[in-house]
Amino acid sequence: MIRVLLHRWPGLAGLLLVTLLAVSGAALSVFPAIERLASPQAAGGLSVGDLAARVQAEYPGVEQIRGAPSGRITAWWFQDGTPGAAVIDPATGQGVAPVDASPAERWLVNLHRQLFAGDTGRLVMATGAGVMLLLCASGAVLIARRMGGWRRWFGRTRGRLAARLHVEMARIAVAGLALSALTALWMTASTFGLLPDQARAPLFPATTSGQTGIAPNHIAALADLPVAALRDLSFPDPTDPTDAFTLKTDRGAGYLDQGTGEVLAWTDAQALSRVTETFTMLHTGRGAAVIGLVLGLMALSVPALAVSGFALWLAGWRARPRIRRNASASRAETVIFVGSEAGSTWGFAATLHRALSEAGQSVHVAPMTAFDPARYRAAKRLLILAATYGDGMAPASAKGFIERLEHAPALSGVPVAVLGFGDHSFPAFCAFADEVAQLLTAKGWTELLPPDAVDRQSPRDFARWGRALGRTLGLELELVHQPVQPATEALTLVSRRDYGAQVQAPTAILRFALPRAGFWQRLTRRGFAQFQAGDLLAVLPEGAPGVAPMPRLYSLASGSRDGFVEIVVRKQPGGLCSGQLVALEPGSTIRAFIRPNPGFHSGHGRAPLILIGAGTGIGPLAGMIRANRRARPVHLFFGLRARDSDFFFAEELAGWQRDGRLARLTTATSRGPRPYYVQDALRHEAAEVLAMIRSGARIMVCGGRAMAEGVTAALTDILAPAGLTPAVLKAEGRYVEDVF
Incomplete structure (x- = not known):
């Protein structure tokens, strides 16, 4: 809300x-x-009486002197029937600049x-x-x-x-x-x-001394008043004995006899008047430049x-599908909550909304951020479609949902079903949805269906869950969903380097030409206009006719500043997309789009980086080293099978060491008489690793799940003497993983 x-x-x-x-x-x-710098400032001990005497000596017909909080003094006078005004130098009483603001200032x-x-x-x-x-x-x-x-x-x-x-x-x-x-x-x-803050001058005195001619510097009230406190001093008509000086200061206003200097009447400024003056000073900067x-x-x-x-x-609006006939929250029988990062889960919600509506249900769809049980007065069930972002985090449209759920009472008689969306190849598969389901149970919400999951936006998984939901509701519910992918670009392969044949693991570093970004992409810095190593290239494989291909994600080994798109791909047994990519020849094209992955960016700080990767996991880490033009301290631990078969980026790494982008390289080869893994290398250099972490180093791990688990175990032992753990570093954002 x-x-x-x-x-x-x-x-x-x-x-x-x-x-x-x-x-x-x-x-x-x-x-x-500018006014503060250009206006002569009064000396610390100068009184209003001395100032007025100096101005009167220079301009005998002076009628008014004003003091601004900025210290600027201005005066107005008549001389030989001609009006005059100027900014005054308090030291001499002479005019030094015109009063009027510049045309530019007046216009502004x-x-x-x-x-x-x-x-x-x-x-x-x-x-x-x-x-x-x-x-x-x-x-x-x-x-x-x-x-x-x-x-x-x-x-x-x-x-x-x-x-x-x-x-x-x-x-x-x-x-x-x-x-x-x-x-x-x-x-x-x-x-x-609208505020009772106007300074109220006292009533003009009924009687005066009837005398005239006292010099301002002989008036005690003016002689004791510093110039900084002056706001306005109006001079009396010397030919009218009943007239008087009118004095306004930051503390009040009153009248002074022009013959004796006696204070005839005085009113202290109200508290609100002082507040108004302070606020005016803060807002305009006059007096507080x-x-x-x-x-x-x-x-x-x-x-x-x-x-x-x-x-x-605009990005959220474009990503979110237009849901027609969305019932109001207070009248809907079924309320669907959506937690989505890139917008794909909204498409599933739209399909579910349409199917339930066609079955006669009144359905309301809303982001999880809008969760408010008090609004769902007619609800008979709640359905939560929650994607997981990054390492088990809440996606964009679900921020704050956990906190709201913790403080909300369970709705009596309103059961809930949770459906998670994720990629089972990641360790935190549907972790956020699992957290939501566990908290619902702990808070006493009734379960409509056991928690379930959709893997890689699978329409089959979604349809299966829909049939189970239909049976529970007594409806014939068939969810036919066709995922809508972001617009793709054609990428042309310009070069390739092949590795891994000796170890039966064909792998290639593929470099594509950077497509020209459109005006809107450049303006919003999205897509191929702005990406960096660690973001993901979503490649659409060529599938069977009539079947919508699901994108495969590959970590980028380059950034938009490099002028090309680069990935490292190993051919997987039975892998449709990896097989097609490894078989590409220069000049061939693929269809792909950029998917941001901000949780796996190296950042722009000066703290050291400890990069740990094995196999194709070197890809984004190499891209980060390439982008390290400011020579941030970087220590790379690289696990490979054999140096003569899959030492990816060997020449570049040597060059980056020479120009200072890579401070240290440690390799670990797993094939041979004595297998040596990156976790073994970490333990061997435990003292250096711990020293870097103590100095604020950030750890980034990319590669297979088994390797990541081994690295976590090694770092647990290395960090123990410092009273740290990988979990603590993760909470601080100093330990991030991109594991597949």
């Missing part, structure tokens, strides 16, 4: 207005700093405050400030949820690039943006008289947040 109603839709609706407000405000933040002020539309424009811009404040509040709550609590506010972010950038910028700028929005709303309310510049810099994040936020919404 917070994400949709209080963040997404207000953000989209107020996108242009909030951006205009922020950009114009950022531009205006520069002028107070009118745009920022009122859109050149007077009071109507002020209300529109105030609405924009209100939207910004709402976005800041809702965004802060969403960031806290994403990071796992307020205490982890500055923890490591995960997810797609656009999402990470959005969060990184927001969590730094949100405080400044909220302050700017709050002060803007306060100032608008003050302008329209440095703060103004900082807030201006934070305001510049708004256009970037708008673009990244819009990109996230």
Whole structure:
């Protein structure tokens, strides 16, 4: 609810207005700093009385002197019947610059405050400030949820690039943006008289001394008042003995006798008046130029947040199928919750919704983030379709579901069925769905069906589960689902290097030409416009006619900056896709698309990297080393069968060592009289490995499951003396795996 109603839709609706407000405000933040630097500042001990005397000596017809919180002094006078005004040098009382703002500043002020539309424009811009404040509040709550609590506010972010950038910028700028929005709303309310904050001058005195001519520096009230406290000093008419000085300071306002200097009447400023002045200073930067510049810099994040936020919404909107006749949550008999990262699970939900609707059911489909049992008043059953992201994590449309479920009471008489989606070749196959099912049982929810799983988006698995659901509901339910894959690109093979024939494991390093990215891909930095080593290349094999091919995933050994697409493929016994790939000749083409895998990126820090891979698992690790142009310390442990058969990237690794991209290479060969594996190499170099980990090193493991298990066991022993475990490092984001 917070994400949709209080963040997404207000953000989209107020996108242009909030951006205009922020950009114009950022531009205006520069002028107070310029004013501060250009305006002569009063000496620390200078009083208002001395200042007024100096100005009066230079301009005998002075009528008014104003002091700004920035320290800028201005004066207005009549001389020989001609009005004059200037910025005053307090040291001399002389004018040094014109009072009027520059045309550029006036134009920006009118745009920022009122859109050149007077009071109507002020209300529109105030609405924009209100939207910004709402976005800041809702965004802060969403960031806290994403990071796992307020205490982890500055923890490591995960997810797609656009999402990470959005969060990184927001969590730094949100405080400044909220302050700017709050002060803007306060100032608008003050302008329209909605706050009792206006300084009330006392009633003008009925009687005065009847004398005139006292010098300002002889008036005690002015002699004791520092220039920094002055806001306005109006001079009396010297020909009218009943007139008086009018003084306004940051503490109050009153009248002074022009003959004796006596305080005739005085009213202290109200607390709200001081709040308004402080808020005005913070918002405009006048009196706090440095703060103004900082807030201006934070305001510049708004256009970037708008673009990244819009990109996230658009990506989700495009990935989510249009579900027709989606019943309201309060009236639906069946409620389907979807947890999806790339959008494929939404397609299964749409198929299930259509089949149940055709069977006469009233069905509502929603993301797992919208879970709220109080809304489902007519529900007779809940169905949860949950994919698993990365190493057992919740996917994008299920963030916060576990926390909501823990605090929600079980609905009496409303059973639940959980269907997981994943790839059984990964260790964390349907781990998130399993976690959901276990928590539902622990919280006392009734089970409609035993937890089940769909492997690799299998339509057969889905249809089988659908028939079981139909039997439970007493319906003839046949789920015929045709997965919709993302748009593919044609990749042309430009070169290949063959290995593994001696050990009966044909393997090839395949390099494809980088396809030209379209305008939208370049703008959103998606697909082949922006990828890096560790992301996945989803290849569509050529299958039987009439059968939709399921993509096979291969870790990328290159990034978009390299100018080519590279993977390492070993021919698997009976493997359709791997067999086709290994048989490719230069000039041949395949159909493929990029699937981001941000959980297995090396990052841009300076902490050391310990890369551990075996066989084709060297692919993404080699790509990371290739991209290590800043010579980050990298230690690679590479397991191979024999050096003369499958020493992948041998020449490149030697070159990367020479130019500093690879600090150290340790190989382990498993074929021979004394088999030696990467876990053995780790134990042999345990002291060096532990020292690197203590210095903040990050461990990345890629390869087969058996190898990964052996590495985990070795690292468990190596880390024990330091009181660490692989599980602790995983929780810190310092131990990641890409295991197949």
